[in-house]
Amino acid sequence: MSSGSWATLTDEALADEIEANGRTERRLLVGVAVVAAVCTVAVLVLHGPVTSDDVDQAPGAHSVAVR
Amino acid sequence: MHGVTVPWRDVLVAVLAACVGIGAIPVLAGLYQYLLIPVHAFRNHLSRAAPYLPRVVVIVPAWNEGAVLGASLDRLMRLEYPPDRLRVLVVDDASTDDTPDVVRAKAAQYHDRVVHLRREQGGQGKAHTLNHGIAVALADDWMQALLIMDADVIYHPDSLRRMTRHLADEQVGAVTAFIREGSRRPGSVARFVGYEYVTAQAAARRAQNIMGAMACLAGGAQLHSRANLEAVGGRVDTSTLAEDTYTTFLTQLAGRKVVFEPAAVVLAEEPDTVTALWKQRVRWARGNVQITRTFRRVWFRPRRGHGLGRFDFGVIWFAIYLLPVAMVLAAVGLVGLYFVAEVTATLAFQSLWWIAVSAYVFITVTTMLLDRETARRSWLQGLLFPGVGALVVMVAAWFPNLLEVRLPALFGWEMTPAGREVWTLTLYAWSVLAMLLAWGVKQLERTRVLKPLALPLLYLVGFGPVLCAITLDAYVKQWRGAAAVWDKTEKTGRVMG
Numbered sequence: 001m002s003s004g005s006w007a008t009l010t011d012e013a014l015a016d017e018i019e020a021n022g023r024t025e026r027r028l029l030v031g032v033a034v035v036a037a038v039c040t041v042a043v044l045v046l047h048g049p050v051t052s053d054d055v056d057q058a059p060g061a062h063s064v065a066v067r
Numbered sequence: 068m069h070g071v072t073v074p075w076r077d078v079l080v081a082v083l084a085a086c087v088g089i090g091a092i093p094v095l096a097g098l099y100q101y102l103l104i105p106v107h108a109f110r111n112h113l114s115r116a117a118p119y120l121p122r123v124v125v126i127v128p129a130w131n132e133g134a135v136l137g138a139s140l141d142r143l144m145r146l147e148y149p150p151d152r153l154r155v156l157v158v159d160d161a162s163t164d165d166t167p168d169v170v171r172a173k174a175a176q177y178h179d180r181v182v183h184l185r186r187e188q189g190g191q192g193k194a195h196t197l198n199h200g201i202a203v204a205l206a207d208d209w210m211q212a213l214l215i216m217d218a219d220v221i222y223h224p225d226s227l228r229r230m231t232r233h234l235a236d237e238q239v240g241a242v243t244a245f246i247r248e249g250s251r252r253p254g255s256v257a258r259f260v261g262y263e264y265v266t267a268q269a270a271a272r273r274a275q276n277i278m279g280a281m282a283c284l285a286g287g288a289q290l291h292s293r294a295n296l297e298a299v300g301g302r303v304d305t306s307t308l309a310e311d312t313y314t315t316f317l318t319q320l321a322g323r324k325v326v327f328e329p330a331a332v333v334l335a336e337e338p339d340t341v342t343a344l345w346k347q348r349v350r351w352a353r354g355n356v357q358i359t360r361t362f363r364r365v366w367f368r369p370r371r372g373h374g375l376g377r378f379d380f381g382v383i384w385f386a387i388y389l390l391p392v393a394m395v396l397a398a399v400g401l402v403g404l405y406f407v408a409e410v411t412a413t414l415a416f417q418s419l420w421w422i423a424v425s426a427y428v429f430i431t432v433t434t435m436l437l438d439r440e441t442a443r444r445s446w447l448q449g450l451l452f453p454g455v456g457a458l459v460v461m462v463a464a465w466f467p468n469l470l471e472v473r474l475p476a477l478f479g480w481e482m483t484p485a486g487r488e489v490w491t492l493t494l495y496a497w498s499v500l501a502m503l504l505a506w507g508v509k510q511l512e513r514t515r516v517l518k519p520l521a522l523p524l525l526y527l528v529g530f531g532p533v534l535c536a537i538t539l540d541a542y543v544k545q546w547r548g549a550a551a552v553w554d555k556t557e558k559t560g561r562v563m564g
Contacts, residue, residue: 009147009228014118017225018232021330026108028437029273033105036432043428047421047465 080411083403087415090397090498091422096386098426099379101433103274110277112233112326119235120148120228121211123290125155126200128193132218133165135336139218140173140181147224154209155181157218158200161189193286194310198302205293205301213296215303215311217287219336221249226331230290233326240295240323241315242331243281244288245269247441249334255448255522256344259530260337262445262452265438266430272327280374281325282384284318286311288333295323307361309354316362319373341509341525345537352541359388391539394498394532401495416495420464427453427461454529456504460497501532502539 125143129136136157143155155177157170170183186199197215204210212234214227222244230242245268248261268285275281289311298321304313318325338344359366366384368376386393397419404412435442435449442449451458463470471482471490482490493500505528511521525533 009120009149011118014120014228014232017229018113018116018118021229022111022113025111025113025329029105029108032433032436033108035436036101036429039432040425040429044425047424049421 076407080404080408083400083407084411084415086396086400087404087419088400090393090400091419092382093386093390093393094422094426096383097430098422100271100274100383101426101430103277104270104433104437106277107273111273112236112239112276112324112328115236115239116232117235119231120152121231121234121292122152122209123148123154123212123214123227123231124204124210125153125214125216126197126204127155127157127216127218128160128196128200129157129162129166129170129218130160130189130196131162131164131166133162133169135219136166136169137173139216139221140170140177142221144177144180145224146222146227148227150180153180153227156184156200156203157181158184158186158196159189160186160191160196192305194303194305197310198305201296201302205296211293213291213293215286215289215291216333217335220246220287221334222288223332223334226288226333227290229331230288230328233328234290234292236324237292237294238324239326240292240298240318240321241284241325242290243272243284243325243327244290244331244333245272245327245329245438246285246287246333246335247438248337248445250336250339253444254339255525256341257337257339258445258448259452259525260344261441262434262449263530263534264337265434265441268327269329269437270430270434273329275380276327278374278377278380279324280377280380281315281319281327282380283309283312284315284325285333287335288331289314291318292323295321298323307354307357308350309358312354312358313361316358316365316375319375320362320365322372341512341521341533344533345509345540348534348537349541349544352538353545355388356542356545359384391502391535391542394502394535398496398499402492405492405495412495417464417467420461423457424461424465448530451526452529453531454501455527456497456501457529457532460494463494498532501528502536504528505533505536506540508533 127136127139140155140157143153144150146153157173159166159170167183167185170181174181174183184200184203186196189196201213204213212231214230216222226244230244233239233242246264248257248264250257253261272281291314295318299314299317303310304317307313315325338347362375365375367378367381369378370376374380401412401416401419404415431449431452435446453461459470471487475482504524508521508524508528511517511524
């Protein structure tokens, strides 16, 4: 918009902008949530839950045996 | 009577495990905040916004801002906003540079739309400077809304009108915008800050919109309705170092909403050295200590008129406020468990970092996608925000034995038992070690010879631990009663025009 473009800011145009911003917000946040959730779930599924089986292989496990 | 045998070892293990559990609270609080963000897609204040272009007075506090002020005023004058409804008051706090000349030139260029207010006795700080301008603005009935900004920030042309539309709802007292780091050639620290601002504003403030409790109106972009300004006393607080947070709380306690408008974008220049960042953030953190004390009767006491007393808001506030304490407790818990119940220590370590990895993935992906412009500029700083060291700890927790056994084995190496012990304790104590190293970054930056090492160390430590260390330093300064002075963050006019 150029200088003086404020003159086009009618109530109708401003209301349209509010609606457009609402739509953008919906699309953006739904998309973000889906991608973030998929990435996180994929990482968690690949690893699986923390169980006591992991402890045998964990950093401290060796020193338990050594002591 | 038979004597009762107290299982002291079990008690100690339980206490240490609880310490590790406390270390997980800030991570879970951060994750909770991020899980609220998608709700903002359907529950936001846009549904109550309406076309509204009030007569706005912009207050620009200026102390030696000659380098940045001209561009800021030019951009203000080019806002897509009716010119007859916008006036700018530059409150010159007895500047000793060419600020008065710059403002006078702009006043001549834009006639009565830019006004120069000179304080001959300056140096009292930003809050006093603002109050000088607010008093002048309130003395005239012309003003319907007041925008407080910093001299160096650049408003996107559509940002002001995107803020004012929320004031059409009389329940709204104030509106804030998304401050984006906008330096033309940002260095590493400024890029870290840019990423941090997406987490702390574009993300956290959307969540706060949902909770109905706003932690802070950004100092460089706070729009108040006249009614709200009068209701909070017609002035900003001068007794604390966080006048913007103080006003935010007063507004909500008076029963008015504070709204964050993510589509209103404002560019700002942020510190690009750890030393400058430290100075700025110690001031902010000390301000938060003062706010926490001043509003001590607000926390965890839900009220109908505002959301500041909500349980979740309180947990998030104190999770940030006490983050250094949580980090220390987590390390103490893990190291302590290592010596009394090593298997429990391993399980606690893996569980804690399992949560941390989940949060890291979710928060990083969300942050990068929320503001792609910042993601393009700061993707490396986003990925390395917790620090290379913390990422190594995550890998060690996620893939047991990878770094201790399998990787060295590729080169025919094997860790000695003593080496393994040191390695394990380093992993367990990393949250504290990182804070100590963060302090080292600042010290290195001040030396002439070792200065080049500061940046690699910053990436090793991460930006999060630097902020944690600064907060800890602020607590110490506050506890020792160090002089609370308002140190201005130096700006050079690097913001993209």
